[in-house]
Amino acid sequence: MKFRYHWWGKGDIDASFGVFFDGFSKILSATGIMLFVFGMPANIVLGKIVPGIGLAIFAGNLWYFYEARSLAKKENRQNVTAQPFGIGASQLTGWLYLIMGPVYWQTGDAELAFQIGLAAALIGGFVEVLGGFIGRWLVSVIPHSALMGNMASSAIVWLSFVGIAMVFDRPVYALLPLFIIIIDYLGKADKRFQKIPSGLVAIVLGAAIAWGTGYLTPDNFTSAFSNLSFYPPTFCGIDIAKGFSGIFPFLPIIIPLQINNFLSTLQGVESAKSAGDIYPEKRSMIMDGCSTILGSLFGNPFPTTVYFGHPGWKELGARAGFSLVNAFAYLLICMTGLTGVLMALIPTEAVMVLLIFVGLSVTANTFQELDKKYTNVVLLSLIPILFQYIQTLISSAVQAAGTTVADIGASKFAEFSVPITGIQYLGNGAFLSSLLLAALLAYIVDKKYFFAAAMGGVLAFCSFVGMIHAESVALFPPEGVIFGIIYLVVGAFLTLKGFLFRGTAQKRKPSTESPVIP
Incomplete structure (x- = not known):
């Protein structure tokens, strides 16, 4: 039939x-x-x-x-x-x-x-x-x-x-x-x-x-x-x-x-x-x-x-x-x-x-x-996107009051215990930073330190060109340089960890997740 x-x-x-x-x-x-x-x-x-x-x-x-x-x-x-x-x-x-x-x-x-x-x-x-x-x-x-x-x-x-x-x-x-x-x-x-x-x-x-x-x-x-x-x-x-x-x-x-x-x-x-x-x-x-x-x-x-x-x-x-x-x-x-x-x-x-x-x-x-071992990967990916929402709410709220976040200034927000600079760093480019941070952690969970180090390098590149943590895309924005250097240091540490533990990961139980989809 x-x-x-x-x-x-x-x-x-x-x-x-x-x-x-x-x-x-x-x-x-x-x-x-x-x-x-x-x-x-x-x-x-x-x-x-x-x-x-x-x-x-x-x-x-x-x-x-x-x-x-x-x-x-x-x-x-x-x-x-x-x-x-x-x-x-x-x-x-x-x-x-x-x-x-x-x-x-x-x-x-x-x-x-x-x-x-x-x-x-x-x-x-x-x-x-x-x-x-x-x-x-x-x-x-x-x-x-x-x-x-x-x-x-x-x-x-x-x-x-x-x-x-x-x-x-x-x-x-x-x-x-x-x-x-x-x-x-x-x-x-x-x-x-x-x-x-x-x-x-x-x-x-x-x-x-x-x-x-x-x-x-x-x-x-x-x-x-x-x-x-x-x-x-x-x-x-x-x-x-x-x-x-x-x-x-x-x-x-x-x-x-x-x-x-x-x-x-x-x-x-x-x-x-x-x-x-x-x-x-x-x-x-x-x-x-x-x-x-x-x-x-x-x-x-x-x-x-x-x-x-x-x-x-x-x-x-x-x-x-x-x-x-x-x-x-x-x-x-x-x-x-x-x-x-x-x-x-x-x-x-x-x-x-x-x-x-x-x-x-x-x-x-x-x-x-x-697999339950990836729970923290999901939770970490949530943080930038959640702060992007908070950033949007704050921006809309101050616009409703007839002003802007820039006009108010970070020091004024700090008086009321609002870490506006940190919120903006997390909110800018949140979708991309969420994905890359989650990928870095997922590779660490699987003990694939060289792959994790590569993600640190990608995070650094995105920071240096303003795709994450910066207000707009630009070459070497000040905040991007800071984050980029930090991500490079993280990548170097993960590379060192990869060399130190090379071979030991192979003796472990194979990962339940492969990054390659056939």
Whole structure:
């Protein structure tokens, strides 16, 4: 009998809501910043950027639906889950605050900021494609525990921590939905008589309470229809050409951000593999780059990527249906102006409860999959990313007060026992430093001191060029020189240790983890 893949599973409703609102909450924030902070004309933001986002995410989700369907047919399995896909949080904030924002603040030209953002995305897309050809090599030199630990740390912080903060910020209508998720998904309570997915119950309950308590109102809902129209994607080749004239100063920002981006895709593929769905990392990384390039050509300045969370959605029973739903939902909403209508109907915080579960699930699966000896690897990888979140909170808080961290000064923070300098050192380049520190520790755990020393050298190089611990990429920034020298000393010590204990490691029990993936 010919195999037929049933692409809609019991968890696809929850995954559709969770992945959609995770992505759209970022898009709404970016739209507000571009319209009301940068002062970009509505015809650029709503007429070019938002439709371009819709087209890029439509194309990418269609691909990942096809990829999951092909894998299911190849292996004759029904429980194949597609990889979640959208715009990465770090890429969106990086493009807004490190590329487009500075252009606007220096020139006052919102259109130029848009054009340089598009040119940056086009270059970033090619960097992602390049990542597809070096991804397997990266997997071969970076320990699996470091990759998974870095991914789990990002998921627990940027999904669970951020989500829980948002829920407790609006406890009246968001806390009960959270406890539904805690009881049914985290606690795995008996649901034999429950036919409706718990995630859908949580969202509907949160929306009902928000409407009943007046947080959502009919007036806001009806006013959201005022922006409805038809916004087809527009080819932006001329805009990109103009943007290239001012792109050079931003190359040191674009390249590291996109290296982080294709590493995120690589980690997403690795997490899917650990959950039982083996996708080719090269193909996934190339397709991410292609969707970024396509989006930039049609107005989207923000790079796309595979999201964290595949194991969580798989645990809920999702297959590939959520990719198809999100593909058409993004296209429809981004081309018609329905974004505001949707957010006026369902509160974002009520949907965040699903992302809290995904972050916790990814982290729990990481600990379950890895040997216990790598627990400290995961915990070490958490520290820079956690401090990156703290850094973001502090920066946002002082901006809300009408000032900046630099204006306040480190000495003033020290008076209140806030080690702001240390927080900034850890937060700058946190994704990369988290990965490299975890890799160094993983090699030490396996008694592979020469490999660990090499990671010390990589940490030193990244410090010397400002990719970690520094505010921006530059050759020999003062703080980078300090950290670089320290990392070189660490590397030298590990090299000496490797020579002293050469041969003894071979007599030990073989490692449960090999850095090389066949």
